[in-house]
Amino acid sequence: MSHSGLVGVYLSVHTPRYCTYDAAFAGKLAHPDFQAVRDGLVAQGRHVATLAPDAIVINSCHLIATFPTVVDGTPRHAGVLTAQEAPELIHGVAYDFPGDFELAAALVERGRAAGLPCTLANDVHYPLDYGTVMPVVCYLDRAQRIPVVPISVCLSADLDESFAWGRHIARATAALGRRAAFVASGSVSHKLVRGPERWPGAAEQELDHRLAQLIADGEYDKAWAWLRSVVRQRQLRHLADVLEFRAKPKEASVRVLRLMMILGVVVGLLAGQAARAAETVKIGFITSLSGPAGVIGKHMKDSVELALDHLGRKVGGLDTEVIYGDDQRKPDVGKQLADEMLKKHKVNFVSGIIWSNVMLAVAPTVTGAGTIMVGTNAGPHELSGKMCNELYFTTSWQNDQTPEAMGKYMQDQGINDVYAMAPNYAAGKDMINGFKRYFKGRIVDEVYTKLGQQDYQAEISQLRGKNPKAVFVFYPGDMGIQFLKQYAQAGLRDQIPLYSVYTVDETTLPAVGDAALGNFEARYWSPDLKNEASQRYVADFKKKFGYTPSYYGAQSYDGILLIDSAVRAVKGDLSDKKGMVAAMRKADFKSTRGKFTFNVNHTPIENFYLLRAVKGPGGETEMQIQKTIFENHKDAYYHECPMKW
Amino acid sequence: MNWLLVVEQCLNGLQFGVMLFLMAAGLTLVFGIMNLVNLAHGSLYMVGAYLATAAVTRTGSFLAAVVFALLGTLAIGMLMEVLALRTLYERDHLDQVLATFGLILFFNEAVAIVWGRAALFTAVPSALSGHIQVLPGIRYPAYRAVIIVVGLLVALLLYVVVTRTRLGMLIRAGASNRTMVGALGVNIRLLYTVVFGFGAALAALGGLMAGPIYTVLPGMGEEILIQVFVVIVIGGIGSIRGALAGAVVVGMVDTLGRAFLRPMLSTVIGPSAADNAGPALASMLIYILMAAVLYFRPQGLFPALRG
Numbered sequence: 001m002s003h004s005g006l007v008g009v010y011l012s013v014h015t016p017r018y019c020t021y022d023a024a025f026a027g028k029l030a031h032p033d034f035q036a037v038r039d040g041l042v043a044q045g046r047h048v049a050t051l052a053p054d055a056i057v058i059n060s061c062h063l064i065a066t067f068p069t070v071v072d073g074t075p076r077h078a079g080v081l082t083a084q085e086a087p088e089l090i091h092g093v094a095y096d097f098p099g100d101f102e103l104a105a106a107l108v109e110r111g112r113a114a115g116l117p118c119t120l121a122n123d124v125h126y127p128l129d130y131g132t133v134m135p136v137v138c139y140l141d142r143a144q145r146i147p148v149v150p151i152s153v154c155l156s157a158d159l160d161e162s163f164a165w166g167r168h169i170a171r172a173t174a175a176l177g178r179r180a181a182f183v184a185s186g187s188v189s190h191k192l193v194r195g196p197e198r199w200p201g202a203a204e205q206e207l208d209h210r211l212a213q214l215i216a217d218g219e220y221d222k223a224w225a226w227l228r229s230v231v232r233q234r235q236l237r238h239l240a241d242v243l244e245f246r247a248k249p250k251e252a253s254v255r256v257l258r259l260m261m262i263l264g265v266v267v268g269l270l271a272g273q274a275a276r277a278a279e280t281v282k283i284g285f286i287t288s289l290s291g292p293a294g295v296i297g298k299h300m301k302d303s304v305e306l307a308l309d310h311l312g313r314k315v316g317g318l319d320t321e322v323i324y325g326d327d328q329r330k331p332d333v334g335k336q337l338a339d340e341m342l343k344k345h346k347v348n349f350v351s352g353i354i355w356s357n358v359m360l361a362v363a364p365t366v367t368g369a370g371t372i373m374v375g376t377n378a379g380p381h382e383l384s385g386k387m388c389n390e391l392y393f394t395t396s397w398q399n400d401q402t403p404e405a406m407g408k409y410m411q412d413q414g415i416n417d418v419y420a421m422a423p424n425y426a427a428g429k430d431m432i433n434g435f436k437r438y439f440k441g442r443i444v445d446e447v448y449t450k451l452g453q454q455d456y457q458a459e460i461s462q463l464r465g466k467n468p469k470a471v472f473v474f475y476p477g478d479m480g481i482q483f484l485k486q487y488a489q490a491g492l493r494d495q496i497p498l499y500s501v502y503t504v505d506e507t508t509l510p511a512v513g514d515a516a517l518g519n520f521e522a523r524y525w526s527p528d529l530k531n532e533a534s535q536r537y538v539a540d541f542k543k544k545f546g547y548t549p550s551y552y553g554a555q556s557y558d559g560i561l562l563i564d565s566a567v568r569a570v571k572g573d574l575s576d577k578k579g580m581v582a583a584m585r586k587a588d589f590k591s592t593r594g595k596f597t598f599n600v601n602h603t604p605i606e607n608f609y610l611l612r613a614v615k616g617p618g619g620e621t622e623m624q625i626q627k628t629i630f631e632n633h634k635d636a637y638y639h640e641c642p643m644k645w
Numbered sequence: 646m647n648w649l650l651v652v653e654q655c656l657n658g659l660q661f662g663v664m665l666f667l668m669a670a671g672l673t674l675v676f677g678i679m680n681l682v683n684l685a686h687g688s689l690y691m692v693g694a695y696l697a698t699a700a701v702t703r704t705g706s707f708l709a710a711v712v713f714a715l716l717g718t719l720a721i722g723m724l725m726e727v728l729a730l731r732t733l734y735e736r737d738h739l740d741q742v743l744a745t746f747g748l749i750l751f752f753n754e755a756v757a758i759v760w761g762r763a764a765l766f767t768a769v770p771s772a773l774s775g776h777i778q779v780l781p782g783i784r785y786p787a788y789r790a791v792i793i794v795v796g797l798l799v800a801l802l803l804y805v806v807v808t809r810t811r812l813g814m815l816i817r818a819g820a821s822n823r824t825m826v827g828a829l830g831v832n833i834r835l836l837y838t839v840v841f842g843f844g845a846a847l848a849a850l851g852g853l854m855a856g857p858i859y860t861v862l863p864g865m866g867e868e869i870l871i872q873v874f875v876v877i878v879i880g881g882i883g884s885i886r887g888a889l890a891g892a893v894v895v896g897m898v899d900t901l902g903r904a905f906l907r908p909m910l911s912t913v914i915g916p917s918a919a920d921n922a923g924p925a926l927a928s929m930l931i932y933i934l935m936a937a938v939l940y941f942r943p944q945g946l947f948p949a950l951r952g
Contacts, residue, residue: 292863292864292865294762448920454855455859457789458904461654482858485857489769489857491786511767547763
């Protein structure tokens with residue numbers, strides 16, 4: 001997660017018997033029952049490592065101050081620890097980790113402003129307790145590189161003050177722009193009693209589980225109320241226990257214990273609220289919604305909505321919010337949108353993108369911010385090759401793949417003297433390159449036109465002058481409509497067969513009509529593809545939106561399902577990027593194209609078909625699959641991608 | 646290079662120029678007389694195309710569609726002038742740009758709401774779907790030939806109206822000195838509304854003729870609008886004659902550049918360099934031309950006379 005504030009909260013339990021060097025490093029446990037606790041602490045350490053917070057704020061129930069709360073802002077905590085409570089178990093432990101004076105000062109400033117008695121320590125001799133040192137050096141940050149800010153419990157504070165501190169810690173870290181982890185070192189089941197035989201048993205441990213569960217469920221109000229009642233009961237019980245050795249002033253310790261619990265837990269609640277905010281999956285979906293390409297964007301957006309319907313409006317079982325952005329077919333606008341989605345909306349995924357030049361601007365922005373990008377159309381060769389990225393997936397194809405299929409088909413047909421045309425931008429070049437990779441016959445000429453050009457009459461006149469045997473074009477969206485109409489109007493449709501990619505599809509057919517009849521296209525998906533997922537998608541799409549979906553839509557639908565599979569695999573833990581990437585690599589969802597796999601560069605390995613525009617039963621022109629050109633076709637750039645998995 | 650091809654490309658250039666002229670004539674009149682920068686002129690082109698498409702789908706008659714689109718856009722244009730643009734005449738050009746940009750968004754969305762975002766189907770009327778023999782060896786699409794003829798007729802008509810009629814006299818007078826025309830008792834408000842409606846109808850004519858060869862789609866007017874601005878800058882702002890000359894020059898330069906620049910370059914700098922430079926240079930050509938005109942003749946080729 002990239003946002004600041006509390007990014008992780010840990011309840012790290014400790015007693016001198018299992019929070020020792022021996023237990024941590026040699027696995028020498030004082031009792032086999034401690035195994036689970038130790039494993040839990042090790043797991044917390046791993047989690048801290050993946051989270052890589054800027055600072056750890058730690059509140060140990062053994063770091064005790066009397067009147068003010070002490071925040072230790074010492075820039076470097078270095079010393080040798082011998083635990084006051086257990087010198088025979090924990091002694092001579094050298095520690096040396098950085099502090100964060102700025103953060104500590106900000107905490108104190110905020111506490112003072114709120115009228116909470118507190119003081120800032122900046123003194124290498126300020127003593128640290130074993131509850132602070134041992135969890136950090138043994139489990140949470142064994143490299144001792146993350147700055148640590150110890151904060152004391154305060155004997156004079158009451159419950160509400162502790163609660164207030166939790167809130168101030170959360171806000172101060174956010175205001176400072178720190179990504180901090182909070183560690184409550186202690187536990188609800190903590191018992192201040194003598195003798196190992198009176199260690200917390202299953203019933204006491206259940207209290208911790210219950211608390212964890214309440215927080216995980218987002219039941220903060222319940223947790224708070226429950227905590228108050230537990231504190232009251234346990235205070236009585238502790239008092240009863242304490243009565244046994246009343247001679248020693250144990251009330252103070254009980255108070256410490258109580259405050260620790262409140263403080264730790266309350267901060268947990270607040271951080272939990274941040275976690276709850278993250279329990280909504282936010283997906284930023286960028287496409288062209290206005291202007292001439294708006295119809296493609298509409299196909300994509302409608303498909304996203306249908307995917308959400310099919311998932312019960314919950315991606316990965318979590319509440320889902322999709323933020324749509326209109327890139328207006330401009331790379332700079334696309335990049336701005338991506339920035340806004342990442343910084344303002346703090347999206348967990350960015351998806352969509354029709355145009356390769358927009359994708360080349362957006363994908364590095366998104367992956368550079370540590371967020372997963374799921375492309376659902378554009379497939380520039382850079383992103384499948386040298387610029388491939390762990391966090392970048394595409395549910396469509398690499399640009400070259402489809403024209404490769406068309407090149408293969410025309411090569412197999414023995415067609416010669418081909419005239420090739422495409423718009424002059426990233427994908428146009430990819431398309432012609434892909435075509436030429438498999439088509440080895442003679443190419444009469446290769447013409448690039450302006451992106452968004454409306455009139456092709458000049459080019460068509462040139463084309464006719466060269467008298468080719470076949471024409472290969474790539475004209476997506478409105479360009480395709482114009483080209484096809486003008487090609488037919490020039491009387492060439494019956495003279496020179498037209499082979500195209502991404503030109504005749506369900507977004508352009510209604511406007512082109514008969515001018516497309518007989519046209520050949522290559523594609524990985526078509527509405528008439530026979531598989532369960534595809535047929536369900538097409539049928540429900542037609543029912544909901546009243547028109548026939550296109551491959552742009554199918555890919556976008558797949559994109560949401562892919563994200564769903566990832567979030568499901570990590571059980572909704574959106575901070576687990578590695579887990580989500582691993583899950584996405586399996587392509588474990590019901591794709592509209594049927595079962596497929598991802599290549600090492602996260603580009604699909606999939607089938608490509610030959611399509612032809614024919615008269616459908618209703619009299620409209622529609623695309624019909626003729627044959628399979630490629631089975632499980634890989635893109636040409638995956639060798640250049642250094643990724644290994 | 647085959648001379649027949651050159652002739653054919655010149656026809657293509659002329660046809661593109663004529664389309665640009667229909668747009669530019671209205672835009673330049675509005676700018677010259679009302680001192681109003683109307684970015685939403687492309688929207689009127691779009692509205693014309695949509696109204697014609699809707700009418701042709703319903704009635705099946707292209708002629709009815711022409712009449713409906715012209716009158717409809719004329720009405721919409723006049724309404725737009727009365728409701729939105731009147732308040733802008735005395736404002737800064739930047740305010741006008743902002744307001745009319747807002748109108749673009751309004752019209753695009755309105756069209757998308759009424760007809761949907763997908764492109765509409767329109768075909769060339771069957772009577773014009775064939776080809777005509779222009780010269781031996783040159784068969785030219787009849788529809789495009791008709792566009793050229795219509796465009797030239799409109800240019801002639803405009804010339805007659807502007808130079809030989811009372812309305813034209815007022816228009817010229819308005820372009821020269823607006824305040825004086827008002828002071829002489831001419832209802833300048835009404836004149837503005839009429840001229841704006843007239844310009845809207847010309848844009849609609851361009852749009853309805855473009856429908857069958859281009860794409861009828863929300864936002865279709867924006868691409869051509871940029872080129873139209875280039876036309877009026879080259880031709881001279883406010884001048885019909887300039888608009889015609891600018892349009893034909895831009896149409897020719899753009900078309901011939903796209904057709905012949907790359908082959909010509911390849912004889913000079915080699916084919917592979919030309920493959921890269923040619924298309925990029927061809928699409929920049931009209932802007933380079935505009936820059937050159939601005940440098941040598943900042944007032945344009947045929948500037949309107951100013952009092």
